[in-house]
Amino acid sequence: MKCLVTGGAGFIGSSLVDRLLARGDEVVCYDNFDTGQIEFLKGAQQNPRFTLVRGDTLDVDALTASMQGCEMVFHLAANADVRFGTQHPRKDLEQNTIATYNVLFAMKETGVRKIAFSSTGSVYGEAAVIPTPEDAPFPVQTSLYGASKLAGEGLISSFCEGYDFQGWIFRFVSILGERYTHGHVFDFYQQLASDPSRLKVLGDGTQKKSYLYIGDCLAAMLRVANRGTAKRAKHRVETYNLGTNEYVQVNDSAKCICRALGLKPKLEYSGGNKGWVGDNPFIFLDTKKIRATGWKTTLTIEQSILRTLQWLQENQWILQRR
Amino acid sequence: MKCLVTGGAGFIGSSLVDRLLARGDEVVCYDNFDTGQIEFLKGAQQNPRFTLVRGDTLDVDALTASMQGCEMVFHLAANADVRFGTQHPRKDLEQNTIATYNVLFAMKETGVRKIAFSSTGSVYGEAAVIPTPEDAPFPVQTSLYGASKLAGEGLISSFCEGYDFQGWIFRFVSILGERYTHGHVFDFYQQLASDPSRLKVLGDGTQKKSYLYIGDCLAAMLRVANRGTAKRAKHRVETYNLGTNEYVQVNDSAKCICRALGLKPKLEYSGGNKGWVGDNPFIFLDTKKIRATGWKTTLTIEQSILRTLQWLQENQWILQRR
Numbered sequence: 001m002k003c004l005v006t007g008g009a010g011f012i013g014s015s016l017v018d019r020l021l022a023r024g025d026e027v028v029c030y031d032n033f034d035t036g037q038i039e040f041l042k043g044a045q046q047n048p049r050f051t052l053v054r055g056d057t058l059d060v061d062a063l064t065a066s067m068q069g070c071e072m073v074f075h076l077a078a079n080a081d082v083r084f085g086t087q088h089p090r091k092d093l094e095q096n097t098i099a100t101y102n103v104l105f106a107m108k109e110t111g112v113r114k115i116a117f118s119s120t121g122s123v124y125g126e127a128a129v130i131p132t133p134e135d136a137p138f139p140v141q142t143s144l145y146g147a148s149k150l151a152g153e154g155l156i157s158s159f160c161e162g163y164d165f166q167g168w169i170f171r172f173v174s175i176l177g178e179r180y181t182h183g184h185v186f187d188f189y190q191q192l193a194s195d196p197s198r199l200k201v202l203g204d205g206t207q208k209k210s211y212l213y214i215g216d217c218l219a220a221m222l223r224v225a226n227r228g229t230a231k232r233a234k235h236r237v238e239t240y241n242l243g244t245n246e247y248v249q250v251n252d253s254a255k256c257i258c259r260a261l262g263l264k265p266k267l268e269y270s271g272g273n274k275g276w277v278g279d280n281p282f283i284f285l286d287t288k289k290i291r292a293t294g295w296k297t298t299l300t301i302e303q304s305i306l307r308t309l310q311w312l313q314e315n316q317w318i319l320q321r322r
Numbered sequence: 323m324k325c326l327v328t329g330g331a332g333f334i335g336s337s338l339v340d341r342l343l344a345r346g347d348e349v350v351c352y353d354n355f356d357t358g359q360i361e362f363l364k365g366a367q368q369n370p371r372f373t374l375v376r377g378d379t380l381d382v383d384a385l386t387a388s389m390q391g392c393e394m395v396f397h398l399a400a401n402a403d404v405r406f407g408t409q410h411p412r413k414d415l416e417q418n419t420i421a422t423y424n425v426l427f428a429m430k431e432t433g434v435r436k437i438a439f440s441s442t443g444s445v446y447g448e449a450a451v452i453p454t455p456e457d458a459p460f461p462v463q464t465s466l467y468g469a470s471k472l473a474g475e476g477l478i479s480s481f482c483e484g485y486d487f488q489g490w491i492f493r494f495v496s497i498l499g500e501r502y503t504h505g506h507v508f509d510f511y512q513q514l515a516s517d518p519s520r521l522k523v524l525g526d527g528t529q530k531k532s533y534l535y536i537g538d539c540l541a542a543m544l545r546v547a548n549r550g551t552a553k554r555a556k557h558r559v560e561t562y563n564l565g566t567n568e569y570v571q572v573n574d575s576a577k578c579i580c581r582a583l584g585l586k587p588k589l590e591y592s593g594g595n596k597g598w599v600g601d602n603p604f605i606f607l608d609t610k611k612i613r614a615t616g617w618k619t620t621l622t623i624e625q626s627i628l629r630t631l632q633w634l635q636e637n638q639w640i641l642q643r644r
Binding site for chain 1: 407408411412415419420423426427430447450456457458459460461462463464465466468469470472473475476477479480481483484485557559561599600
């Protein structure tokens with residue numbers, strides 16, 4: 001199968017590219033290298049089935065040209081910067097919502113009818129039900145990021161209905177592992193690298209979050225994406241939460257990192273039960289639906305954190321390259 | 323209070339403008355006259371507290387300039403053409419989603435912090451629970467229109483959270499009454515005006531829909547918009563379904579219209595349980611939340627249909643002016 005991966009030079013995207021190539025697919029990687037890293041594609045670039053296109057998802061013509069002959073799109077390109085949404089509100093609109101529209105429009109123009117999408121548990125806002133199932137009560141958006149991803153989900157669903165596309169929407173918790181380039185483990189590691197004596201923690205450290213290892217995330221996506229939807233399915237789009245069956249407090253995570261690095265920094269809290277405006281103090285997704293397909297996680301959250309730390313230690317360049 | 327009404331020359335917008343002026347407000351009407359009618363503003367234009375701005379919601383500079391000094395925005399401008407969404411998919415994105423972003427951005431720039439928004443029952447897709455409450459299970463979007471309005475809701479909620487705005491979101495069923503310019507009563511009336519012997523009905527006529535009289539819709543909006551949210555409210559945005567406590571089949575509605583006009587046309591069905599791609603065969607909203615505020619409907623659906631017919635008969639110009 002020939003696939004296009006938007007955001008294919010990113011943390012998750014480049015890892016997906018490698019998996020698709022490994023299973024024999026032809027892969028077009030489409031990335032604007034805003035946060036993507038060419039280093040992540042070093043392996044892929046050795047493969048004759050790999051094509052790299054430097055392009056922005058706002059450039060619908062380039063997107064359309066790149067999509068010719070593809071059977072499926074993995075749409076992972078996004079502004080994944082949840083925390084600073086209110087500092088540049090248009091970024092989420094453009095890079096997440098309008099970009100998703102452009103991907104769908106390019107699909108319509110080129111006859112590509114299958115799409116897998118990286119959404120987020122943030123679309124549940126401060127969920128009324130925890131662990132939060134896919135059919136949780138109608139959520140209230142609390143971040144520009146979540147709102148922009150929800151808009152992307154809605155666009156995908158309505159294109160599936162209106163143009164007979166098939167869609168697979170994945171609502172991720174935070175992903176950890178090799179090629180991890182941003183998020184709390186990154187921030188903590190970076191802080192401790194520059195000053196091992198203290199560690200600033202956003203909020204009061206009691207925020208409860210769930211994390212998933214990149215390998216498990218990709219295994220889940222590839223298990224269900226492009227699988228036929230149930231014959232009597234009401235809709236042509238399937239939505240899956242992706243996460244582990246556990247959560248940790250930010251404090252636990254900080255302790256685990258300090259222990260692994262052999263450090264005893266003074267923890268300094270910014271206070272409050274949220275790390276930033278729109279932060280959700282408790283994210284824990286119900287993953288019964290994806291687990292019912294036989295998928296299992298291979299790493300616990302703690303193991304994922306350690307794996308991430310190990311990769312950061314072996315790839316110090318990423319601290320400078322951001 | 324000084325308010326800006328986007329889409330203020332439309333069916334619902336111009337009716338709201340008149341109510342706001344009647345209660346003593348200063349009103350800026352912002353409309354691109356794509357579907358708005360200057361005739362609807364004849365009364366308002368006599369009022370010194372009324373200002374008319376011809377502008378598009380995609381023109382963020384004009385929007386920002388028009389919003390100066392306002393305390394609240396009623397954001398009603400939209401592409402309300404649910405049926406033909408798949409023929410021009412970008413229109414819903416631009417006129418509903420990006421437009422709503424622009425309104426919010428202009429508010430942020432001008433310090434306006436209150437917004438009321440006309441959303442739609444279409445955001446529930448083919449609802450799993452009927453009558454459908456505001457906190458229904460997480461919906462799957464079935465129309466570009468519904469998806470674009472859901473995106474608008476998400477933007478409003480996240481701006482409320484991120485910038486301390488207050489928002490009131492109203493999910494409408496179809497609205498009927500004076501100044502009605504599109505929808506099934508309009509279509510049926512127009513068809514019968516040109517050929518009283520036959521009436522084409524989209525779908526099989528068994529689609530069940532709920533309708534609300536424009537006067538009742540506005541009374542509900544003005545009852546709760548700008549009312550403080552509950553002190554211990556979790557969010558700074560309140561969402562209300564607006565509809566009647568009943569629904570009718572399209573067939574019932576057609577019969578009622580024919581009876582009122584004294585006609586016995588042959589009914590010709592296009593077939594299927596949907597009128598068009600993305601049509602919902604059963605729309606009936608749970609309106610307990612708005613009724614708990616003491617609000618009541620004054621007209622039944624049948625009375626609203628008759629009132630609409632009467633207005634169309636007295637305003638034949640609207641058939642030509644579309």
